[in-house]
Amino acid sequence: MDVHITLGEGRGDLAAQVYRQLLDAILDGRLRSGERLPPTRELARRLDLSRNTVALAYDRLVADGFLVGRAGAGTFVSAEPVRGRAAPKGVIRPRPLWRGIEPPAAxxxxxxxxxxxxPDARLFPMQTWRRLVARELRAGAAGYADPAGHAPLREAVSRHIGISRSVHAGPDDVIVTNGAQQALDLVGRVLIEPGACVAVEEPGYWPARLLFRSLGARVVPVPVDAEGIDVAAIPGTARAVYVTPSHQFPLGTPMSLARRAALLAWAERRSAVIVEDDYDSEFRFGDRPLEPLQSLDRAGRVIYVGSFSKTLLPMLRLGFLVAPASLGPALRTARKLSDWHGELPTQAALACFIDEGLLARxxxxxxxxxxxxxxxxxxxxxxxxxxxxxxxxxxxxxxxxxxxxxxxxxxxxxxxxxxxxxxxxxxxxxxxxxxxxxxxxxxxxxxxxxxxxxxxxx
CATH class of the missing domain: 3.90.1150.10 (Aspartate Aminotransferase, domain 1)
Known part of the structure; x- marks a missing residue:
């Protein structure tokens, strides 16, 4: 275990400085019970000290019960449980809006x-997935990647949603994200001004509601009936509306075609944006799915958001968004500034998973x-x-x-x-x-x- 020790200016008591910093690391839990410390000779060389100085600090920690020496093995943090010291509470406080943002209890x-x-993880072809990921890791790709995502995956996603959901999109329209939640975050960062009104479904998907609120938006719930969101109840000041039209969450009903047309007309009149979350619609047991808002949109006012969390596994954190070309550069920049890009081997594995027909199967x-x-x-x-x-x-x-x-x-x-x-x-x-x-x-x-x-x- 490499131990970082900083010696103060001047001569001072060097052994005491080494002792104090090692003791702090043990009490803080940075050095855990059972971990091996560097040999005194090695640590002395790194600190440019005499071996006796380091040995004196070690001996004092052994005498205090924090370290134990084992003949022929080295010096270890005592196996006895050490009570970690709590970090200072501090006086820094979050912005006031965060006081009202608290997810429901799990x-x-x-x-x-x-x-x-x-989703049922037992249904997922884990062995096949391991093979695909291992193949990409062996390929040894390194360095930073395109913030919009792995190009073959963007191409595979555009084909997949074009065939399965009738979404009109090319590879350049797709941005790969860490799940749908990051897609919503990018949209909010690019489009939503602090204080702007965002309409959401009621009842609705609370992670989206809280996310928009965390960005400073004024989130207004709009009731949902048997046909979907009540367009007449959307505030005239809303600059964006978040909907789950294919499979309304949590009620499960699809938005009627008439209501979809009314929502698109509302967005056109109000110069607003529609965020269409295609939540949980991959598994269908009956009715033929209606056209997504994105494919009905003729004015470029719909941003389509999707995720592979249910079709694959939530832990993989794979999602995407499809946006009008006018938003592409800003969304790519926002992605780059937030976390640069996603995990390339996983994205490459998913591209193969789709292209080889494994996702459809x-x-x-x-x-x-x-x-x-x-x-x-x-x-x-x-x-x-x-x-x-x-x-x-x-x-x-x-x-x-x-x-x-x-x-x-x-x-x-x-x-x-x-x-x-x-x-x-x-x-x-x-x-x-x-x-x-x-x-x-x-x-x-x-x-x-x-x-x-x-x-x-x-």
């Missing part, structure tokens, strides 16, 4: 896990499994007269509203999310959001039995 994992947004296989889980849960929700299921034919979750007077009590072993989590404070909509990506099919019946037992009321 639902902890449980044996019967109905949390939303979790994986989606087909996963869709069959998710369709079976979807059907089991939909049937159970429809059979319970305390619930009013919201029809949905895609995605990895289902939503049901609670009949007035019905409440939910926590049940041991059951993880389920409440619809209120996705609503602005003060406007609750009692209901449940049940994901089926994180629970095996054979566990669903018992999980639903626990859920039914947790409902109280009429």
């Amino acid at each position: 639902v902890p994992p449980a044996p019967y896990d109905f949390r939303a947004g979790m 994986h989606i087909r296989k996963a869709t069959r499994e998710y369709a079976a889980r979807h059907a089991m849960i939909a049937e159970a929700l429809a059979a319970d007269d305390r619930l009013r299921p919201v029809p949905a034919s895609a995605g990895l979750h289902l939503c049901a509203r609670l009949v007035p007077g019905v409440s939910v009590e926590p049940a041991p072993g059951l993880a389920v999310e409440r619809l209120e989590t996705y609503c602005e404070e003060g406007a609750p909509q009692p209901g449940l959001v049940l994901g089926y990506g994180g629970i095996a099919r054979d566990l669903i019946p018992e999980g639903l039995r626990l859920l039914s037992g947790s409902l109280r009321g009429p």
Whole structure:
């Protein structure tokens, strides 16, 4: 373990300086129990000190119980637990707007896990993915990369979304991101002025709502009905509107074609931008998907955002955005200034995964499994007269509203999310959001039995 020690100006007590800095490193936890220190001769040479000076500091730490010498092995931090010192609390405070930004409490994992947004990692072809990533690592690509992303991946993504979602985009229109959340962050940095009004769906995707608020935007919730966002309720001052039209999150209903046309007309009249998040729409079990807003847009006012978190794995952090050409340079610059670029081997592996047809094959296989889980849960929700299921034919979750007077009590072993989590404070909509990506099919019946037992009321 290399230890950084800085000696003060002047002669002073050099052994005491070495002692104090090593002691600080141990107490702070930078040197952990069991770690080996450099030999006294080596450390003395690096510090340009006599060996006796360093040995004196070591001996004092051994006498105090912080170090232990092992014959023929060296000197180690004591195996006895050392209580780390807390960092100073400090007086620096974040900007006031951060005081009101706090994500909802996470639902902890449980044996019967109905949390939303979790794909089944067991369905992912991990061996194939390891092979592709290993191949890219062996290629030994080094140096900085294009902030817009690996060129073959941008080309593969443009083909994939063109075929599967009818999105009109070429490789130059695509910017690869670390998930959809970074895509939204880049859009916000480039387009949203502090204090500007951004309209979001209600109920809606809280990570987007909090992100826009963190950028200084005035976020206004707009109600969603059976056809999608209520365009007439969007504030006239809104400069941007964030929507999930293909599979509204969390309700699951698609935006009607008439409502899509009305939203595009609103954006044209108001000189506003539409951020279209194609949330969770890869897995479809019934209806033919409607045209995305991006493909219906004729004025260049739609930014299309997508992610591979559900089709692949959330930990891979792979997403993208498709923007009008007028925004391309600014978005690329914003990406470069935030983290320069993403992880090149992973991007290159995904390009191969798409080009070799492996992504399409994986989606087909996963869709069959998710369709079976979807059907089991939909049937159970429809059979319970305390619930009013919201029809949905895609995605990895289902939503049901609670009949007035019905409440939910926590049940041991059951993880389920409440619809209120996705609503602005003060406007609750009692209901449940049940994901089926994180629970095996054979566990669903018992999980639903626990859920039914947790409902109280009429």
